[in-house]
Amino acid sequence: MKALKNIGVLTSGGDSPGMNAAIRAVVRACKFNNVDCIGIYRGYQGLIEGDCIALDARSVKNVINRGGTFLKSARSKDFFSEEGRKKAFNKLQEHHIDALVAIGGDGTFAGASVFYEEHDFPIIGVPGTIDNDIRGTDFTIGYDTALNTVIEAIDKIRDTANSHNRLFLVEVMGRNAGDIALNAGIGAGAEEILIPEQDMGVNRLVESLKRSRKSGKTSSIVVVAEGDKIGKNIFELAEYIEGNFENYEVRVTVLGHIQRGGAPSCYDRVLASRLGIGAVDMLLAGEKNVMIGIQHKKLVSVPFAEAIAGTNEIDLDLLRVADITSI
Incomplete structure (x- = not known):
């Protein structure tokens, strides 16, 4: 050469x-x-x-x-x-x-x-x-900067969720990879995390949220990766959840390109x-x-x-951490 x-x-x-x-x-x-x-x-x-x-x-x-x-x-x-x-x-x-x-x-x-x-x-x-x-x-x-941006946003959203007994669906970027959603969900203390690598299913999600209500939780944060396949989109998912809960307001926040910006x-x-x-x-x-x-x-x-052969495999240990800490 x-x-x-x-x-x-x-x-x-x-x-x-x-x-x-x-x-x-x-x-x-x-x-x-x-x-x-x-x-x-x-x-x-x-x-x-x-x-x-x-x-x-x-x-x-x-x-x-x-x-x-x-x-x-x-x-x-x-x-x-x-x-x-x-x-x-x-x-x-x-x-x-x-x-x-x-x-x-x-x-x-x-x-x-x-x-x-x-x-x-x-x-x-x-x-x-x-x-x-x-x-x-x-x-x-x-990636690390985006995670910190998401964490900061969810921390602020939780203040409103707690004040009004609301369930917030927060959509984060990541295309077909759930790394941002999984790590930010754990770091922000989300009740549920929906990622493309794990097909949770809408019925299981609803049952999980019902258990959270019975355990005394009056508000919840659900972090949704943009590539997750539950429902056609996050707004349709919000309508479905709201139809299965009485006196439980559901709100959607799509963080979008704010995750790409900043120092x-x-x-x-x-x-x-x-x-x-x-x-x-x-x-x-x-x-x-x-x-x-x-x-x-x-x-x-x-x-x-x-x-370019495909995304990295999701960390199964982190999935377990998410399940345990969301009880």
Whole structure:
């Protein structure tokens, strides 16, 4: 492999807190290794259009504490086509970029894998998504911050639930992964947690809530992952529950994109810094077509094919903790 002189960095897909910290780490790792760094705006779409800017150590000052991504992010339909990917490759050559760090989720890595297969271009992926749904890494950038955002919101909702004897259904993000719902539900003391990995069933949920009422609970919080399959949507579920309880008001809160925003937690800033530097180290060592992840506090490389093969399995111990603490 030829010596790398220019490394590009982009963020793609949904934004997550800590992406700026990861960009910062990539840029400063390049500077440390006497390699030029080029930022690419708007992910793969910006790459296709050649929307690039030279970055140095001072370009990324005061960004480690900012949420989102200053390089912007986008989902590119053009990159799905072979013609679009060819344009992207030509732009990389035009800007003399020798390798690429792609920060994002499974869609980002799927595109990177196809691009590598077609053009044999060195790419390292950095997992940045609040969903924590990437196989091969214990945590993704932004997940810890999103959890803390959800916890803070549910703590406030519980004040109102207790004041009015209400049942609140709180929908959290996570797509088809229940990590946010399960961990936030335990941390916030939820009475029930609904996740895609465990089909609780609406009848069992109602029976559980009835037991809670009989035990003396006058209000309840139910955390629902957005990918949960009970009912067509959370509002339909609320109507069903309300029809089975007298004098019990049911309210729905969809936290939505508030979970993606805000300053990254300390954990996410440190994780992003480690992964960003590790990505540059891997490229300089000749690795490509892999994601850098963290397992048992150690950095690891994971082939893209494995990283996008599916979500991590849910922690059964946490399910037991949730069941016991919700009595």
